[in-house]
Amino acid sequence: MKPVRIYLLLHVVMTTSVLVHTFNPFEEMSGFFKKFWKKVYNPQESCDSTWISFNAEGLKYDLENRLIGQHIAADVILKTVDGFMSNNNPQKPLVLSLHGRTGTGKNFAARLIAENIFSQGMDSKYVHIFTADHHFRHLSDIETYKAQLHQQIKHNVSNCERSMFIFDEMEKMDPGLIDTIKPYLEHYNKLDGVSYRKAIFIFLSNAGGESITQTTLDFWKDGRDRKEIKLRDLELSLSVSAFNENNGLKFSDLINKHLVDYFVPFLPLEYSHVVQCVLAEMKARGLQPDVNVAEKVAKELVYSPKPEKIFSAQGCKTIEGRLYYI
Incomplete structure (x- = not known):
């Protein structure tokens, strides 16, 4: 059955059940499906457990x-x-x-x-x-x-x-x-x-x-x-x-x-953390994570304090833009 027909059928069941008070289809659903249907049927965000639920x-x-x-x-x-x-x-x-x-x-x-x-x-x-x-x-x-x-x-x-x-x-x-x-x-x-x-x-x-x-x-x-x-x-x-x-x-x-x-x-971030940030950003963009690319980006950043140069001066803040130029 096509999704549109399923939606229409469920809509009819919902509206008629409310009219005749024969049963509440929400009671037949549980967990994810209950919340999913409530969002479809009432997509307006509201202050209740459908939209606010701590995970x-x-x-x-x-x-x-x-x-x-x-x-x-x-x-x-x-x-x-x-x-x-x-x-x-x-x-x-x-x-x-x-x-x-x-x-x-x-x-x-x-x-x-x-x-x-x-x-x-x-x-x-x-x-x-x-x-x-x-x-x-x-x-x-x-x-x-x-x-x-x-x-x-x-x-x-x-x-x-x-x-x-x-x-x-x-x-x-x-x-x-x-x-x-x-x-x-x-x-x-x-x-x-x-x-x-x-x-x-x-x-x-x-x-x-x-x-x-x-x-x-x-x-x-x-x-x-x-x-x-x-x-x-x-x-x-x-x-x-x-x-x-x-x-x-x-x-x-x-x-x-x-x-x-x-x-x-x-805490301030070190070189190894910046590499992890770059890999995570590549994954988020749907790119294949590449350690060589991540290390190249990480090496371009400025590290402090002198002379140790341990911590990234900007943390991971600029890596998103830098990935465009690699």
């Missing part, structure tokens, strides 16, 4: 196999997101602050979280992204930005309690603007009639990148494997850096009010 195993696989060179971040993100999504009555929103140099995978990690919660991933209407340079570029308009941000957060969480907010370039944001977010991260049951406890807030920042790099370099100089680095080796220096570096976080109440659940460090 713990999927996130575990992605963090372990797709997030390159970030064993600490993979472990912290998996445990915190899994614990939060498994709790039907969290006391506050989940707040993660991801820190590290450019190109180390912070944006990619946020994307993996979204892809394993929302069927539409980053394209979901319940995932909201704000970047300092794009959304809050003029300091003279800061009061307008505050009002807009307040309204957008309230409106979006009112529409879906499982909303996700991603703030990129936090180090460039005005501290007053950052503090606009503060009330929504507290332990309130409701704020102006809206509960924010099931929302997720992810902050992305380059702040603390130098302290993370220095710790990683110290391990390398001592002849120790970078996988020996633990969260405890970085968390204190990272939070201190966020306090002391000249950026919006330094003057914000988010840190001194302890509203961030975890400061998640992203």
Whole structure:
């Protein structure tokens, strides 16, 4: 039977069953097929388990196999997101602050979280992204930005309690603007009639990148494997850096009010990690992964610090464009 006829037949069954109340075909379906049909029959994304369903195993696989060179971040993100999504009555929103140099995978990690919660991933209407340079570029308009941000957060969480907010370039944001977010991260049951406890807030920042790099370099100089680095080796220096570096976080109440659940460090990437990034990008493009090509791309990048030249200055950020010229 042709797909169109199958669709029409199912449509008739669906509509007539609703009219006569004889049976509910959803009860005859389970798992994947139930969700698939509901999406076909009602393709409009909605705030329910059809479109929002946490895939713990999927996130575990992605963090372990797709997030390159970030064993600490993979472990912290998996445990915190899994614990939060498994709790039907969290006391506050989940707040993660991801820190590290450019190109180390912070944006990619946020994307993996979204892809394993929302069927539409980053394209979901319940995932909201704000970047300092794009959304809050003029300091003279800061009061307008505050009002807009307040309204957008309230409106979006009112529409879906499982909303996700991603703030990129936090180090460039005005501290007053950052503090606009503060009330929504507290332990309130409701704020102006809206509960924010099931929302997720992810902050992305380059702040603390130098302290993370220095710790990683110290391990390398001592002849120790970078996988020996633990969260405890970085968390204190990272939070201190966020306090002391000249950026919006330094003057914000988010840190001194302890509203961030975890400061998640992203380690600088080495040559071998860049090679893995190139191979992954080739595979994503449908190309045959070629180690020789990957090594050629990796060798073209700039590495620091001098004289060691261990870490890619731009991480894996520029490899996508470089592949076009190989």
